Amino acid sequence: MTAKLKQIKQQLRQRRHEPIPSVGKWLQQVVTGYYNCHAVPGNLDSLTLFRARLSRLWRCVLRQRGDQRKLEWKRFARVCLRYLPPPRTLHPYPYQRFNVIHPRWEPYA
16 A cells, blocks of 8 residues: 555656646546456455545645645545545455356266
8 A cells, every 4th residue: 555655656746737637537547447456345444544645645746736735625525525435345354255157067967
């Protein structure tokens, strides 16, 4: 998670002066891809932490733009709700994933 956040931080610094909607759409794709890989049962706390750290990073980068030092959390929370999807479990439990029977295989025939 820390390695991914470092990569995102570097990209956010490069995209600092782009409009918020374009950066938000890019972040939405990044977060969705991260969730697709790591949204297994029992990992919801880690995904929530990832989203919180990412939103803090994005806010810090936005505060470094020009003289917008006062970017309040109340205003920024609406931006986060719009572009950063909340984490949810996407993959089933392992016993459901691996309980697959091939159609040509007949058990104990």
